[in-house]
Amino acid sequence: MNYLYIYLILLAYFLIWYVIAQVKKNNGLVDIAWGMGIVVSAVSSLILGDQYTITGLIVTGLTIIWGLRLSLYLFKRNFNKEEDFRYQNFRKKWKTHVKLKALLYVFLTQSIFSYVIALPIILTNLISNKTFDMVSIILVSLGALIFFIGFIFEVLADHSLQRFKKDPSNKGKIMKKNVWKFSRHPNYFGEATLWWGIGIATLGTMNIISFIGLISPLIITYLLLYVTGVPLLEKKYKTNLAYQAYASKTSIFFPLPPKK
Numbered sequence: 001m002n003y004l005y006i007y008l009i010l011l012a013y014f015l016i017w018y019v020i021a022q023v024k025k026n027n028g029l030v031d032i033a034w035g036m037g038i039v040v041s042a043v044s045s046l047i048l049g050d051q052y053t054i055t056g057l058i059v060t061g062l063t064i065i066w067g068l069r070l071s072l073y074l075f076k077r078n079f080n081k082e083e084d085f086r087y088q089n090f091r092k093k094w095k096t097h098v099k100l101k102a103l104l105y106v107f108l109t110q111s112i113f114s115y116v117i118a119l120p121i122i123l124t125n126l127i128s129n130k131t132f133d134m135v136s137i138i139l140v141s142l143g144a145l146i147f148f149i150g151f152i153f154e155v156l157a158d159h160s161l162q163r164f165k166k167d168p169s170n171k172g173k174i175m176k177k178n179v180w181k182f183s184r185h186p187n188y189f190g191e192a193t194l195w196w197g198i199g200i201a202t203l204g205t206m207n208i209i210s211f212i213g214l215i216s217p218l219i220i221t222y223l224l225l226y227v228t229g230v231p232l233l234e235k236k237y238k239t240n241l242a243y244q245a246y247a248s249k250t251s252i253f254f255p256l257p258p259k260k
Contacts (some may be wrong), residue, residue, distance in 0.1 A: 143201025
């Protein structure tokens with residue numbers, strides 16, 4: 001039953017954000033809800049599991065660091081801004097019953113997807129396993145190291161882009177400095193990398209089903225590379241000559257030295 005309780009808690013969380021989004025007339029606020037939604041599942045599973053293993057505590061701690069930072073960053077950036085172009089396009093496509101469709105296709109769908117992504121963390125906290133041997137130490141430590149590499153990369157990308165956009169003289173220009181010099185989508189690279197860190201850390205449970213922990217980074221990496229991340233932004237800037245010049249020299253995802 002704990003699995004159901006965790007989802008119901010998560011669903012309630014997303015429904016609160018749905019109400020806020022309708023008041024603000026901005027369904028893009030679901031992006032703010034995303035990070036802390038994973039945290040809600042992680043913390044609730046830790047409490048309901050009532051085991052507090054070293055692996056569970058570390059994995060939950062990494063999740064809190066990621067989710068809290070991401071949601072606060074997006075809250076500051078997006079809460080009082082107009083709806084993101086992706087959700088504006090949804091409105092145009094739906095035409096009628098927009099609020100109902102937003103509930104079903106955005107917030108309810110996101111709650112289910114959030115639960116699936118958080119499932120390895122949930123299993124880590126709910127499945128009984130007190131073992132923490134040398135292999136567990138290595139896996140958890142390696143996962144934490146990879147997590148922080150990705151986390152730092154994502155923070156640098158977000159912070160430098162935010163500063164760039166705040167400068168009026170940069171309006172219409174393309175960000176090419178800091179980590180953006182080595183990747184056109186360093187924030188997405190950081191996101192995928194830190195999730196590989198979390199996935200590897202969950203393997204520290206040394207349980208027969210612990211390999212489920214790799215589902216989350218696989219899904220997230222696939223989506224960022226081929227569905228909702230890189231493709232949408234590349235399509236948006238396909239007619240921007242400055243961006244195309246930047247793209248001709250800069251790696252699309254994995255950080256590499258720029259071409260001369």
